[in-house]
Amino acid sequence: GRLEYVLTIVGIWLGVFVIWAVTVLLDAPFLLLLVLLAAWLVAIIVSIFAGIKRLHDFDQSGWLMLLSILIVPGLVLLILMLFKGPSQGLNRHGYAGSGSPF
Numbered sequence: 001g002r003l004e005y006v007l008t009i010v011g012i013w014l015g016v017f018v019i020w021a022v023t024v025l026l027d028a029p030f031l032l033l034l035v036l037l038a039a040w041l042v043a044i045i046v047s048i049f050a051g052i053k054r055l056h057d058f059d060q061s062g063w064l065m066l067l068s069i070l071i072v073p074g075l076v077l078l079i080l081m082l083f084k085g086p087s088q089g090l091n092r093h094g095y096a097g098s099g100s101p102f
Contacts, residue, residue: 001057001086008050012043057086 019039023032052062068074 002054002082002084005050005054005081009047012046012050016040016043051081054081058084059087059092 016036016039020032020036023035026032048065051065051068055062055064064077067077
């Protein structure tokens with residue numbers, strides 16, 4: 001649902017920030033670049049999977065996540081995913097809240 005989506009997104013990007021802060025404190029530019037690149041890629045992948053799961057909650061195709069590449073449609077999609085409730089009962093993707101977080 002909405003809460004799971006928000007907590008996943010905030011948690012993963014907070015983790016990226018913490019990793020960035022630790023690598024800055026270590027003052028290792030090459031290590032900073034490698035670690036941040038890896039953390040950023042993981043955060044992007046987890047965010048996409050969480051978004052697809054959230055879209056499935058209200059019976060929409062995961063392909064709509066491609067709209068997040070564009071600024072205005074991506075913002076509209078984000079607002080929709082944050083405020084729209086799940087579909088009632090069974091939909092094409094199962095019951096709301098069913099399945100893996102990924």
